[in-house]
Structures are given as structure tokens and as C-alpha cells.
Amino acid sequence: xxxxxxxxxxxxxxxxxxxxMVFPGVKALDNVDFTxxxxxxxxxxxxxxxxxxTLSKCIIGDNRMTEGELYIQGNKIHIPSFNVxxxxxxxxxxxxxxxxxxxxxxxLENIFIGRYTKRGPxxxxxxxxxxxxxxxxxxxxxxxxKVKVKHLRTAEKQIIQLxxxxxxxxxxxIFDELTSVLQEDGIENxxxxxxxxxEKGIGIIYISHRLDEIFECCDRYTVxxxxxxxxxxxxxxxxxxxxxxxxxxxxxxxVYPPKNEEFGETLLEVKNLTAHDGSFRDVSLxxxxxxxxxxxxxxxxxxxxxxxxxxxxxxTTSGDVFVRGKQVEIKSPQHAIKLGLGVIPDERRLLGLxxxxxxxxxxxxxxxxxxKKWKIFQNHRAEEKAAFDIxxxxxxxxxxxxQLISKLSGGNQQKVVIAKWMLRNCDLFLLDxxxxxxxxxxxxxxxxxxxxxxxxxxxxxxVSPELEEIIGLSNKVYVMYEGxxxxxxxxxxxxQEVIIQDLLGVKEA
Amino acid sequence: xxxxxxxxxxxxxxxxxxxxxxxxxxxxLFIALFIICSIALPKFRTTNNxxxxxxxxxxxxxxxxxEFFVILIGHMDMxxxxxxxxxxxxxxxxxVNAGIPMFWAxxxxxxxxxxxxxxxxxxxIYGNMPSFIGTLTVMNIIKGIYFIYSRGxxxxxxxxxFNFFGAGYVGxxxxxVILLLIVAIILYVFTQHTELGxxxxxxxxxxxxxxxxxxxxxxxxxxxxxxCAVLSCIGALGLTSKTLSGNVSIGENLLFDVMTIxxxxxxxxxxGRGKVFGVIIGALFLQVISNVMVLLSINSYWQWVxxxxxxxxxxxxxxxxxxx
Numbered sequence: 001x002x003x004x005x006x007x008x009x010x011x012x013x014x015x016x017x018x019x020x021m022v023f024p025g026v027k028a029l030d031n032v033d034f035t036x037x038x039x040x041x042x043x044x045x046x047x048x049x050x051x052x053x054t055l056s057k058c059i060i061g062d063n064r065m066t067e068g069e070l071y072i073q074g075n076k077i078h079i080p081s082f083n084v085x086x087x088x089x090x091x092x093x094x095x096x097x098x099x100x101x102x103x104x105x106x107x108l109e110n111i112f113i114g115r116y117t118k119r120g121p122x123x124x125x126x127x128x129x130x131x132x133x134x135x136x137x138x139x140x141x142x143x144x145x146k147v148k149v150k151h152l153r154t155a156e157k158q159i160i161q162l163x164x165x166x167x168x169x170x171x172x173x174i175f176d177e178l179t180s181v182l183q184e185d186g187i188e189n190x191x192x193x194x195x196x197x198x199e200k201g202i203g204i205i206y207i208s209h210r211l212d213e214i215f216e217c218c219d220r221y222t223v224x225x226x227x228x229x230x231x232x233x234x235x236x237x238x239x240x241x242x243x244x245x246x247x248x249x250x251x252x253x254x255v256y257p258p259k260n261e262e263f264g265e266t267l268l269e270v271k272n273l274t275a276h277d278g279s280f281r282d283v284s285l286x287x288x289x290x291x292x293x294x295x296x297x298x299x300x301x302x303x304x305x306x307x308x309x310x311x312x313x314x315x316t317t318s319g320d321v322f323v324r325g326k327q328v329e330i331k332s333p334q335h336a337i338k339l340g341l342g343v344i345p346d347e348r349r350l351l352g353l354x355x356x357x358x359x360x361x362x363x364x365x366x367x368x369x370x371x372k373k374w375k376i377f378q379n380h381r382a383e384e385k386a387a388f389d390i391x392x393x394x395x396x397x398x399x400x401x402x403q404l405i406s407k408l409s410g411g412n413q414q415k416v417v418i419a420k421w422m423l424r425n426c427d428l429f430l431l432d433x434x435x436x437x438x439x440x441x442x443x444x445x446x447x448x449x450x451x452x453x454x455x456x457x458x459x460x461x462x463v464s465p466e467l468e469e470i471i472g473l474s475n476k477v478y479v480m481y482e483g484x485x486x487x488x489x490x491x492x493x494x495x496q497e498v499i500i501q502d503l504l505g506v507k508e509a
Numbered sequence: 510x511x512x513x514x515x516x517x518x519x520x521x522x523x524x525x526x527x528x529x530x531x532x533x534x535x536x537x538l539f540i541a542l543f544i545i546c547s548i549a550l551p552k553f554r555t556t557n558n559x560x561x562x563x564x565x566x567x568x569x570x571x572x573x574x575x576e577f578f579v580i581l582i583g584h585m586d587m588x589x590x591x592x593x594x595x596x597x598x599x600x601x602x603x604x605v606n607a608g609i610p611m612f613w614a615x616x617x618x619x620x621x622x623x624x625x626x627x628x629x630x631x632x633x634i635y636g637n638m639p640s641f642i643g644t645l646t647v648m649n650i651i652k653g654i655y656f657i658y659s660r661g662x663x664x665x666x667x668x669x670x671f672n673f674f675g676a677g678y679v680g681x682x683x684x685x686v687i688l689l690l691i692v693a694i695i696l697y698v699f700t701q702h703t704e705l706g707x708x709x710x711x712x713x714x715x716x717x718x719x720x721x722x723x724x725x726x727x728x729x730x731x732x733x734x735x736x737c738a739v740l741s742c743i744g745a746l747g748l749t750s751k752t753l754s755g756n757v758s759i760g761e762n763l764l765f766d767v768m769t770i771x772x773x774x775x776x777x778x779x780x781g782r783g784k785v786f787g788v789i790i791g792a793l794f795l796q797v798i799s800n801v802m803v804l805l806s807i808n809s810y811w812q813w814v815x816x817x818x819x820x821x822x823x824x825x826x827x828x829x830x831x832x833x
Contacts, residue, residue, distance in 0.1 A: 313721065337723040351721055356714035356781040365711060366722040368704040377702045420722070 011038045012074065013172050013203040014059055014092075019068035021054050021227075028054040029065070032229045034222055036172060041194055041204040043218035043235065045211070045247055047439035051227040052207050056174050059205070060094050061087040073171065091171035095161050097178055103150030108132045110149050111164045135163045139193055154299055155186030162193065173197065174205040177437070179213060183298045183465055184503065191217045209439060210466070211240055225249055248441045256447055256472030260454040263475075264289030265324065267340075267428050267459040270310060273319030279305040280483040283319070287428065287459040292450060294474030295463045296499055301480040303463045304346060307430045310461075311343045312336045323428075337366060342421030344414070346432040346463075352417040353405050360401040362416050363387040367424040390419045394449065411442025418449060428459040435469065447473060467496055479503060531830070535775055535787060539794045546797060552804050560683060566796040567685035568675070568747040570789050571692055572763065573770040575740030577788045578733040580771050582713045583780025584633055584640035586734060589741045589767060591651040592622055593760030596745035598655045601664040601755020611671065619742055625651065626738030630731030655757060665754030675750030685747055689789070692740070697785045709733060713780030769820045770795055778827060795819070 014036040021029035029051045036042050044052050057063040058070070061082045070077040072090050101110045108125075111132055116123045132145050136159070143156045152160070158178060165173060175194075179187045194204055194217050206218055214221055215235060223230040223246040230246050269286040280302030287293045297303050308314035310321065312330035321328055323339045330336045333343070345351035353362050364371065364383045371382040387401055394415045398408060405413060414434060421429060431450070435443045450473055454460055464470050470477055477489045479502035487502040530537070547554040572589060579586040596618045603614040625647065632643035677684040700706040711719040712729045720726045741760075748759050774791030776783030798819070799812055 311721070332725075333721050334723045334725055343721055345718075345721060350715070351717050354711055354714035354718055354781070357711070361707070361711075365719070365724075368707060372704075377698070378704060378707065380702070 010040075012036070013038050013072070014205075015069075015071040016055070016059065017069040017071075019055070019058060019065045019070070021051075021058060021063060022066045028227050029058070029224075030227045032068075032224065032227070034229075034232075036203040036205060038171070038201045038203050039198050040219045041198055041206050041217055043206045043208070043214040043221040044224070045208070045214060045221060045243070046224035046230075047247060047441055050224040050247075050439075052224055053176065054227075055224065056094065056176060056205060056207065059087070059172075060084055060092055060174065088168055091169065092174070093165035093168060093170035093172070094174040094176060095158075095165050095178055096176050101149045101157060101160060104148055106148055107143060107145040107152070107156075107160045107163075110160055111135065111145075111167065115167070132163070135166055138166065139163060140196060141189070141193070153186075155182055155189060158182065158186065158190065170202065172203045172205065174207070176207050177209065179208055179210065184467070184500070185298065187213065209437070209443075211243055211440075212468075214243070215240065223247055244440065255444060257451040259292070259473070259475055260290050260451065261475075263291050264457055266322075267324060268310070268461075269322040269325075271320045271322075273306070273309060273321065274317050275302065275305055275309055275483075276315035276317050278483060280309070280480070283478075283480075283483075283485050285461075285478050285485070287461055289427070289457045289459050290454050291476065292454050292460045292462055292474045294470035294477040294494075295461065295480060296467065296470045296477055296503060297480035298503055299465070300482070302483040303480055304432055306480075307343065307432050307461065307463060310336070311341060311430060313343075337424065337426075340425075340427035341430060342366075342424060342426035342428070343430045344417050344421065344432060344434055346436060348410070348413055348417060348436070353413060355406045356404070358402045358404055359391065359396075359398055359408070359416060360384055360387040362405050363391060363420050363423060366420055386423055387419075390423045391416070394419050394422075395445065409439075409442070411438040411445070414438060414442070414446060415449075418446075422453075426458070428461070429453060430461045432463045433465065434462070435464070435466070467499055470494075471496065471499070532775060532784075533787075535773055535790050535794060539790050539797070542794065542797055546801055550801065550804055553801065556681075558800070558804075560681070560686075562793065562796050562800050563686045564683040565800075566789075566792045567683070567689040568744045569763065569766060569770065569796075570689050570792040571747070572741050572744035573767045573774075573788050573792055574692065574696055574785065575737035575744075576767050577771050577774070577776055577783060577785070578709060578736045579640070580776050580778060581709050581780055581783050582730055582733045583716070584730070584733070586629060586644045586737045587641060587764065588625065588629060588644040588648040588651065589737065590760040590764045591648040591655075592625055592738050592741040593745040593748070593763065594757050595625070595651050595655050596622060596742045597749040597759045598659045598664060598755040598757055600746065600749060601667055602658065604668070605664050605666045605755075611668070615746070618746070619739065622738040622742035623735055626735035627731060629738070630734035633734065634727050634730035659755070659757055661757055663754050663756040665752075667749070667753040667755075669753070671750050672753055673750075675747045688743075688747070692743070693785055693789055700785055705729075705732075710781055713777075713782070715781070765820075766795060766816065769816055769823070772820065772823050772827060778824065 012035055014034070016032065016034040019029050019032045020027065032051065032055060034055065044055065046052050054063060058065045061084045064079055064082065070079060070082070072092070102113070105113070108128055112128050117127045117131065118124055129145065136143060139159065139162060141159045143152065143159050149157060149160060179190055182190065194206070197204060206214070208214060218235050220232065221235050221243070222232040223243070225247065266286055266288050271284050273283045274281045283306055285293065295303050295306070305314050309316050310330070312332045312335050321330060328339060330339065349355060354365070360383060364387055368378060371379045371386065373379040384401060391398070396415050396419070397412055405416060408416070434450070435446055438446065450460060450462065462470065462473060471494050474494060475490070477494050477499060478485050479487045479489065479499055481502065489498055552558065572593070576586055576589060599621065600614050600618045603609040603617065604611055629644050629647055632638045632647070633640040636643065673684060675685060679687055700709065708719070708724050708729050711722070711724055712726050716726050745760065749755055770791040771788055772778060773794055774783065774787035774789070776787065795816065798815060802812055802815070
């Protein structure tokens with residue numbers, strides 16, 4: 001009711017009418033309408049490639065719409081001469097998920113870079129410090145501005161980015177998947193800031209893959225699918241299944257397939273493993289064939305380091321590792337692979353794939369030795385067939401195996417990373433945030449893939465910042481807090497409340 | 510059956526043609542240059558002159574192919590000029606001054622080159638030294654050593670038989686050209702059709718991802734420097750054989766040409782992209798330019814200016830075409 005009452009006499013900040021955006025050969029936006037009111041948070045949702053970022057780029061002037069009209073605070077914009085600088089002047093700001101910060105400069109410099117307050121030719125640091133603190137006070141956040149940005153936590157970096165965006169006194173702020181790299185507590189803080197900004201009459205366009213967040217912080221939503229406007233409305237009028245249906249254009253039952261309950265031998269056992277830098281200490285865990293073992297924890301809990309340590313890519317000082325009951329000392333990824341381990345790292349583009357390679361070469365990279373002619377030469381035909389078969393099994397959407405991997409969408413790229421370890425016949429999959437930055441449809445495909453792997457008797461270690469994912473997929477969950485395993489939850493005990501308590505280190509005595 | 514059209518995104522096909530053209534741009538440019546020169550300059554199109562171009566391009570091609578491997582993994586080897594000088598002076602020294610049989614002298618210079626390659630590799634890969642600085646330092650150290658040994662003077666008097674290596678003919682084809690062809694075919698098969706060879710592209714494209722995929726990235730890194738040193742050594746023996754004397758300054762001005770050739774051949778300076786035959790075309794391209802300038806009796810200093818301009822253009826193209 002409150003929202004509707006507002007809507008009557010509230011200023012329209014942004015209005016997009018019949019927007020069509022054509023890139024050579026592709027219609028990225030097709031007759032899309034969008035309005036943003038002052039003081040509202042408007043969720044923009046859709047799968048990857050649905051046109052969310054294209055639309056936001058049209059609004060900030062990074063893209064020039066091919067057809068359609070744009071109004072900012074009631075003023076009609078002359079599209080051909082519109083650009084990012086002009087949109088900034090008109091009070092539109094954008095905050096990206098990727099950090100556009102300089103790691104070696106401190107927070108203060110990052111906020112004010114390029115627009116220092118000067119006294120004569122010199123930078124007036126005292127004045128800047130005051131202004132910076134005022135900005136943080138406005139956001140009601142506490143970040144040390146004198147620390148080099150690279151030493152800040154992810155959540156704190158986001159605050160710096162936000163503070164930088166606030167510098168122009170914007171009327172509209174676009175949050176572009178800001179929370180996808182944040183953990184629960186960081187997200188809460190962003191929500192708090194959004195509420196604060198809304199009270200001050202600022203309009204917010206909120207782009208996120210996490211639908212729960214839309215329900216938690218948005219007033220209205222707009223769904224895009226394949227560049228077309230699907231629906232807009234009040235968030236309070238719909239529920240999650242309805243929203244999902246709109247986003248992917250079909251109904252989705254059983255987001256998480258039934259868990260596999262048949263376990264085989266213990267594939268991996270880790271006892272009291274401690275990292276050389278203490279990023280995790282005294283960690284013990286075990287994985288059986290057919291089992292999905294979830295590892296949950298906030299950022300900095302040591303999850304990724306643990307995965308890499310098991311994989312022989314992170315130094316440990318003490319602890320024992322057993323693979324199929326045999327004690328081993330895994331010294332390198334090569335060694336780990338020989339023992340049947342495969343890793344799907346969190347940074348797909350940086351760690352998982354060779355972006356200069358095509359689909360086929362990426363798929364066969366760890367298993368090239370399996371396709372030899374006369375023991376020395378590569379049998380490209382056999383490689384091609386194997387890559388085709390495995391990617392076909394994973395329902396990879398592609399044009400040709402010789403297509404560069406960079407041309408695939410995030411979800412399809414992730415499938416290739418998984419395909420390469422399936423081709424290598426791995427027994428134990430170490431998955432580090434396998435659905436990061438992947439749209440909903442592809443996420444579900446990855447979930448059923450994980451499930452199928454478990455059913456085929458593979459062991460799976462799953463690290464994810466999304467609790468729901470961990471709860472929906474795992475047979476057993478280890479909860480880490482600041483490098484230590486706080487709790488192990490199994491079977492029916494796996495639920496949100498228990499894990500959140502452990503996550504925050506609040507353990508009942 | 511490898512193509513599977515879903516959604517039929519036409520852009521992808523168009524881009525592939527474009528990519529093909531871009532990948533082999535140097536070949537098309539070379540053909541164009543060759544045709545223009547043949548038409549415009551009667552002196553150019555004689556069999557003798559063309560064989561000369563191939564002969565002169567062959568040893569520098571072999572050296573450039575060595576540098577190609579280092580650049581392919583995203584590093585740079587500045588020490589090749591010293592490896593060439595070292596090979597030349599020590600080989601001649603051993604044969605002429607110490608009377609060591611030629612076969613053993615060759616074995617020893619190869620062993621020395623491999624050692625230098627390993628040092629370059631260890632400094633860069635294990636020592637995390639920027640390869641530019643690491644190999645530059647090694648270059649100066651080696652240079653110092655062979656200048657101490659030779660006092661900067663050439664050592665002449667190698668046996669005439671050795672002349673065949675750099676100046677001999679098989680039928681009407683110069684021996685260096687045959688040697689280059691053999692080296693090129695081996696390296697082509699190695700880079701395209703063996704696991705080890707493909708690994709260089711993987712490491713150059715993404716070192717960490719390759720490591721996580723089970724490739725021994727350290728070994729590949731060191732091997733690249735060793736291959737570079739060995740091919741430089743072969744090139745040096747060829748250049749030495751032409752004059753039958755060991756000479757400290759034999760490799761002095763080669764580094765710039767080698768870099769130009771490798772980049773001209775379509776090798777990406779950031780690693781992960783490049784082709785063996787591209788490098789050879791690059792060498793021929795540069796050789797044709799020098800040849801034409803000589804035929805037109807242009808002052809040879811102009812070659813530096815022209816080659817410099819070519820390198821600028823090529824690197825500019827390379828640096829600005831990364832983003833697709």
C-alpha cells in the first residue's frame with residue numbers, strides 16, 4: 001500500500017520507451033519499456049544475455065539505442081549525442097561487480113582519483129579525508145580509508161566503489177550484480193545502504209542473479225527474456241516460482257534433483273590439514289563415492305585455499321591425506337590428477353579455461369595423452385570425437401568445436417570445465433563456486449549435472465557462497481569459520497538456521 | 510560431425526573468416542609484396558636472386574623459431590645474440606686453436622647452449638625474474654666471458670669442408686634452405702600434433718589454468734628457453750660456416766630482426782598465439798625488403814629505419830586486436 005501511495009505523486013527518474021538496440025546481426029533489446037521512480041528499488045532480472053546490461057548501458061549512455069526514447073527526470077534525451085559523461089552530469093551512476101579500483105592506492109585516493117580537492121597545485125589531503133569520512137558517514141559505513149585497497153575485504157571494496165559513485169550526488173544508481181561476489185553479511189550491508197538511499201529519494205536499478213535478493217530489497221521488478229520485455233510489477237504481488245517462470249519462460253519443478261543416497265568406498269580423507277599461512281587449520285573431512293560434500297563459510301574462511309591444498313596447489317605444513325585409503329602426499333596438480341582428482345576453480349576465465357583455445361582444445365587439455373597415434377602424435381580426429389561426445393552429453397550449446405571458448409556464455413563455459421574432467425575420468429570433483437555468475441537456467445543444469453555425477457559414483461566436494469545451493473545438493477556439510485571446521489551437518493539436519501549459526505561462528509556451548 | 514548449429518548465430522561464422530584472414534595476413538601481404546617486386550624489378554625475379562633470398566633468410570628463420578617458443582609462452586629471450594657470439598667464437602676457438610675434432614666441438618657448443626637455456630629458464634621460471642631482465646643479464650655475462658677469451662678478435666681458419674653447412678648446395682637448392690625446411694617440419698609437427706607441443710600454447714594462453722589442468726608448466730617454461738638456445742646455436746654455426754671464422758660480432762644486430770620476424774609472423778607478444786610457418790613467412794618478408802633495398806642501391810642504414818617502422822606497425826596491430 002505504501003508503495004502505491006508513493007507511486008501517485010512521485011517523480012519519474014528514468015523512463016525508457018520502446019527501446020530497441022541492434023548490434024550487428026543481433027537484436028539485444030526489442031521494444032523494451034522501463035520506468036524508475038524516485039525512492040524505489042527496481043529489480044531488473046533475466047538470464048544472461050536477456051538484455052539487462054544492454055539496457056543499463058543504454059541508460060548510462062554507454063550504448064546508444066537504435067530506436068526508442070529516453071527520459072531522465074522528465075527531460076527527453078537526444079540519443080545521438082548522449083554519452084556516459086552526460087549521464088553522469090544528469091545524476092546517473094553505476095556500480096559494477098568487478099572492481100574498478102587501484103589495489104595499491106588507499107581508499108581515499110580511489111574515491112577521489114581524478115577529482116582531488118586542491119590547494120594551489122597541491123592536493124589538499126586533509127580536506128579530502130574530511131570529505132571521504134562525510135561520504136562514509138552518509139552511507140553509515142566504517143572503512144579505514146588509509147589502508148591500501150588490496151588489503152580490504154571484498155565487502156569493504158564494494159563500499160569504496162559505492163562511495164566513489166556517491167561523489168556526484170546521483171539521483172539514480174545502478175547496482176550491477178554487486179552482490180554476486182559478496183557473502184551473506186556483506187549483502188545485508190548492501191541492503192541496508194539501499195534502504196538508506198531509498199529514503200533519500202534516490203532511485204535504484206538492481207541487477208542480480210539471486211532472486212531471493214529481489215524479494216528482499218526491491219519494490220518493483222522488470223523481467224527481460226531474449227531482449228524482450230516480459231513483465232513488470234510489484235514484487236509483493238508475486239512469488240519466486242512465478243518469477244522464475246517469467247525469467248526462463250517455462251515452469252521449473254524440483255530445482256534440486258533428489259540427492260543420491262548410495263555411497264561407496266571412501267575416496268578422500270583429509271586429517272588435520274593446516275595451511276602454511278594459516279588460512280585454514282586442522283581441517284579434517286572425508287568424501288565417499290557418490291557423495292556430495294558441501295563446504296560452507298564466509299569469505300576468508302579458507303574454503304578455496306583448502307580445495308587448492310587438497311589439489312596440491314597450496315602449501316600445507318601438517319596433516320595427512322588419504323586417497324582410497326592410501327596415504328599420499330599430493331605435491332602438484334599433476335599428481336592430484338593422476339590420483340583421480342579434478343578441480344573446477346572459482347575463477348573460470350582466469351583459472352579454469354584457456355581463453356585463446358577453442359572448445360575442443362579446452363576439453364581435451366588434461367586428457368591429451370589418451371588420444372595418441374603411434375604413441376607420440378595427437379590423433380585430432382579421436383580428440384574431436386571425444387570432445388563432441390562429452391559436450392553433447394552435457395547439452396553444451398555451441399556452433400562448432402573450433403569456436404573460441406570466449407564466445408560461449410558463462411554457463412556453457414562452465415560446462416566445458418566440467419566436461420574436461422569427465423573426459424579425464426576423474427573420480428573426485430573439487431567444485432569451487434561452480435555457479436558463480438551463471439544465469440538461472442544454466443544453474444539448474446549444473447545442479448543436475450552434479451547430481452548425475454554423484455549417481456555415477458563420483459565423489460564431489462562443493463564449495464559455494466550460496467547456502468541454498470549447499471543445502472539443496474549436499475549429503476554432508478562442513479561449515480568453516482576463519483579457517484576452522486566449526487561443525488559437520490549431515491542428512492536431515494542440513495538446514496539454513498543451523499548453518500548460518502555456524503557460519504557466523506555462533507556455536508552453542 | 511563436429512558442427513552443430515543451434516540458434517544459428519551468423520556472426521560466429523563471419524568472424525571465423527575474418528579470423529582466418531587475420532591469422533594469415535602476413536602470408537597475403539608477403540605474396541602481394543613478392544608479386545609487386547617481381548613485376549617492378551627485373552633483377553629481383555631472377556632464380557639466382559630468389560634462391561639468395563631463401564638462403565639468407567634460412568638461418569635467421571631458425572634463430573627466430575627459437576625465439577618464437579619463448580614468446581609463445583609469454584616471455585622474451587634477449588640473450589640470443591650472446592648465444593650466437595659464444596657459439597661462434599668457442600667453436601672456432603676449439604677447432605682452430607685447441608685442435609678439438611669438429612664433431613666434439615659441435616657437441617660442446619650445443620651443451621653450452623643448453624646450459625645457458627637452462628640458466629635463462631631457471632632465472633625466469635623458478636626465480637620469478639622478469640625474463641627481459643634475466644636474459645639481458647645473462648647476455649652481458651656471456652658476452653663478457655667470450656670477449657675475455659677472444660679479446661674481441663675473430664678466429665679464422667676453420668676447415669673448408671665446414672663451409673658446406675652454410676654455403677653448400679644440394680642440386681640447385683642451398684643446403685641451409687633444406688636444413689630450415691627440415692627444422693620447420695619437425696617444429697610444425699611438434700607444435701601442432703604432439704601433447705608437449707600443444708602445451709606451449711596452453712601455458713602461453715593461461716599458465717595457471719594449464720597448471721591446474723595437470724601440465725608441468727615449469728618444465729614447459731624451461732624447455733622453451735632451451736629450445737631457443739639450441740636453435741640459436743644451430744643458426745650461429747650456420748653463420749660461422751659462411752665466413753669460416755668465429756666472430757664475436759656475428760649476432761650483434763640480429764636481436765631486432767628476430768623480434769620483428771617473430772611478431773611479423775603473427776606471434777602474440779603476450780603469448781599463446783603463433784605459428785611456425787608464420788615465423789618463416791615473417792623472415793622471408795623481411796629478407797625481401799632488405800633484398801629490394803640492396804637492389805635499388807639504397808643506403809643500408811635506411812634498412813634500420815624501414816624495419817623499425819615495420820615493427821611499430823605490426824606491434825600496434827597486435828596490441829590493438831587483443832580484445833575480440
